[in-house]
Amino acid sequence: MELTGNEKRIQALFLELKFAEACVAPEFGSLWNRAAATPAASSSVFKLSFALAMSFAVIALFSLVLWSRNWERIQTSTPDVGAVAYQPGALPVVPAVAPGSTQFAIAEQPQRMKVNRSVRRLVTRHRLDANAPSVVIPEAVAISGWRSPTAMLLQSPADDMLTSLPQLDLGVRDLKTFLPETLQ
């Protein structure tokens, strides 16, 4: 490119600048070696971060698989609650035990551990209902025959007068018959 007057002057200034800057330019070898030394550090950092990210991803994936499997197993092993509620005869036969030890009996059976807790509670309740006549009726009889120890304090001599009522069309003499004997 052929330069004209002003361009030559601008170029002269640029050349002067170029000469001045060439003196302060760093050596190629030092910059190249520094650059060559840098990749190892950067790649190791990258590898470390990549390994961390991969391990997190693997852990997350593994836990997700475990959770989904567990969830699937719970779904398949859950019995039909309606059937349990309306078919008490279909419930597994449990040996007659005291009501307090029912929970222990359930806990001892390994297959029951897989069943959902709410379903287990429901089954226990139904089992208690099935055993109700043998347990509840004697208790009901005992409760109905119970008398309060302070009932005698409520008794008084005027109980007969309070509990008997005169008829409206009777005379005074007839009314006397309704009075207690002590007043006559």
Next chain:
Amino acid sequence: MDILELQAELEKLHGASFGWALSCCRRDRSDAEEVLQIVYLKILEGKARYRGESSLKTWLFAVIRKTAITEQRKRLLRALKSMAGPGVRPTRNAFAAEPVLALERSEAQQQFQTALERLPARQREVLHLVFYEDLTVREAANVMGVSIGSARQHYERGKKHLRESLDREELDYGIDWKRKANPSAVS
């Protein structure tokens, strides 16, 4: 191109590359060194690969320019983050940063560099590539990633603005700028 062969070619272009990096980093020497080192690193890692689509110099200068812009953005972000802190760099001017160099250089050079810094980036770049690096306007356009027409326009406007700026500074090069006609200047 083999890496050793490429290294030899880069060594030949090292001076020009550093000058271009200086221009892209507003004459800040440490930034220019950092940019050039990152460029060499990119080449070594294969992130920047020469495919022979243009001359090696044009390709290298384009890589330097892109890297300088990226680094400048990063520095700007860092400066914005630490705006309240004491870590903000006070100046990007090489003359202020390096007083010894500033004394060594002539007053005319300082005024010339001040005039250069006042130019818009594109105009400064195209003038540097043409006058400092001896590239053609077409090659400068390739480096800057603009069309040849746009590069020519930046070149003409840059020359005009530089001359006006130097006139304002009343810089005396032993030549009266106003009396000489400039046939290539845009009126």
